[in-house]
Amino acid sequence: MTPYDIIIIGSGPGGYSAAVRAAQLGYRTAIVEKYASLGGTCTNVGCIPSKALLDATENYHSVHTKFSAQGIEIKNLTLNFSQLMEHKKGVVRQNLSGLKYLMKKNKIEVIRGTATFVNSREIRVEHESTANIYSARHFIIATGSKPATIPGVTIDKKRIITSTEALSLPEKPGSMVIIGGGVIGVEMASIYARIGVQVTILEYMDSLIPAMDHDLGRELKRIFQKEGIRVLLKKRVTSVSASGEKVTVHFDSDQEDPDQVTADYCLVATGRKPYTEGLGLENTAIQLDERGRIQTNEKLQTREPHIYAIGDVIAGPMLAHKAEEDAVFGVETIHGQQPHLNYHLVPGVVYTWPEVAGVGYTEEQLKAKGIAYNVGKFPFSASGRARAAIDTQGFTKVLTDPKYGEVLGVHIIGARAADLIAQAVIGLHYEITDEDMFRISYAHPTYSETLKEAYLISSGQGAINI
Template identity: 70%
Template sequence: MESQSTYDIIVIGSGPGGYIAAIRAAQLGYKTAIVEKYKTLGGTCTNVGCIPAKALLDSTEHYHAAITKFKAHGIDINSMSLNFEQMINRKSEVVAQNVSGLNYLMKKNKIEVLQGTATFINNKEINIVNRETTNKVSAKWFIIATGSKPSSIKGVEIDKQRIITSTESLSLKEKPNSMVIIGGGVVGVEMASVFARIGVKVTILEYADSLIPTMDRDLGKELNKVLAKEGIDIQLSHKVQSAQNNGENVTVKYLDSKNNPNEITADYCLVAVGRKAYTVGLGLENTKIETDEQGRIKTNEKLQTAEENIYAIGDVIKGPMLAHKAEEEGVFVVETINGQKPHINHNLIPGVVYTWPEVASVGATEEELKAQGSEYHVGKFPFMASGRARAAMESDGFVKVLTDPKYGEILGVHIIGPRAADLIAQPVISMHYETTDEDMFRISYAHPTYSEALKEAYLIASGQGALNL
């Protein structure tokens, strides 16, 4: 049976970019629908990405702290055990709460949720297929927010049994004894942290010569030291050749940093080599929409595709695959459709790694400034010299500030340390309003706080010299 409805705006995909775009569209008075092929809203981030990963990171952080730090705080625990099943159940409860919140927001904003797979018939109509039902719907504008899926490498086929992605790793039935992680980027190091903290023997095989290689190299070096202290075996400049599911375990073959063949066997192999834009089944061939060599949808500065009434946001287009980037782009597109003049500075979208200590970064890296031939000053302050960090037994890491020598403009800020994910918000604000390093050290910082490390780093970058080092 076929039916047809007409909307002002249809958003395809209900991840962070999609649901934020739909809410903003409804707020501006547009008749809005959101299409989602899965049973729950929220996309990868809510269901099998950001939210459940952070839930497990928090749980394992508590467990690890109880083992390694409680005694120093005067807290003696006679016996302690890990209930892995409850840890996974709590993660699932957190996800369910977030999904429930999204359902409420859709109802509150009168957004119609259309379940099924969307396929463009042309630039004005889509088919939504849900089992045996096909609904044809039309709209003035469409926003593609279909996100991304985990990718793999030659010789490694993800079977979701022993050769898994982060998705499967978040719902394992029992704690494994060992795990090989292919990839030392954001997902790889976060998942390594989760499992290493609960006693899993974790090995990271990374092709590059640094962890988190897209971020400032000093961050990767420091993170390497911290994770190694937690017992994670980190192998850099290693090229994986294949992964074989043996039934009860996995054998991964690789070339080491000297190009010698080697292999390792573990209970699971987690593939964390990045993600690729997801456009399967969208029917882009029925439109003028084009994709680039990496399969991402091409857009202009307004995030319009080759079809003027169809926009694309988030992981499905170029740029870092970050939930908050997708959110900003969702609002940007809707307000653009509305005739407003919104703006996004993609250089000021922070990146965060939720290991412990956390890693956060915004703006240019030192490597980028060197490649550009730009002059810069460095202000670097260790958390070991922070009274608040010492009191909390969180002295690993540092704040690194890069500034322009002539005017003191802040070019980039890179943090590895306690609460870095929260601390990075201040540099984002300062860079947005183009303040100088002097502006930022002249303001008052509460004492004792982790944020004081920023003040000291600004002082050093300006040439004043730190007050607490």
């Protein structure tokens, strides 16, 4: 068989983006996927279905919390949980259809099965009762990640579950305890608390979403508690036991809190780990680091220079858009181009409501590095647009250099933060100043004006608008 130019292993956001870019550049490209559907975790059991449920449940929640104040009265409101899940499935199907179209349009061959490196130049792909050998000039490993757990907790996928199962529960539960207050944990908490599920979050660190600026975590905790979500911080889970239709989570506690929580389900949201099992890496020179990630150089090459690795399987933030950036970077590097990649400028987003987003340095990171900074912080409650929409929770916070005004970090918790953060990414990418950012024109009234006001404050001037 004539070897391919590039074979990509894994069809998540990193994998399919790499395949499309490779095909666009004229390479004979194939993508290997062991599951029935393309798209990986993100499309099937991650980003896409969770956002479908987050948007739908926020609509339901808004009816209860906003509509009457706006003069909209709805009687006998009910939630059709089965239809909620069908909506999610429909959104996933639409995205899968789009991926199939992309593969066909770009003449990318889809190879079904599980890939294992026989040596550094060939892979064996097993599918059902058949096995075939494929070779390529270049390989890109894009196998992603899978849910991680902690000592004392065994996931049974029935009552002790991951986000995969939580996105497809057969019926609405009465209660749920979530281990982990990171991105996955707080998003799943939002989905279920909005529809009346009693939710408890147990977080080991002293803040929700601990990887982000801690002001964001503190504000999100306040909002969650106001919405009836129980948040317990600095709690170390020791064991989880299931009995019938209930599950009990035990954790280290103090005198103020009990040392266990019982609920219908326990969702384990303690992060994800790289998926490298069964790849046959031992048949190559590829090495893993202490966290099980594939080691790469600055060009995303492994110890085998013609084999690249991208996305969750290597160092860096485990984000779909980061994987996509890796993908394009890797393929264009193969093509002889010199693309640019800076993980410091990859934004993080949490799709609760209000949304949470951040890019650049956090205040904690600047303090740890001894870097001087100014803070500009403007509340959404002072925004005319936010008041009109009854979306007054949260704030925009910018961190800038005191001497030159360069924007060092931007952190937002508020309505449409996921969209607003794009402007901040541009500012950091081009190393521009807070004055540059506040002197451009912002439409009024918009949520984006909270950025303008925060830049004004960080530069030493006061806010000028509402």
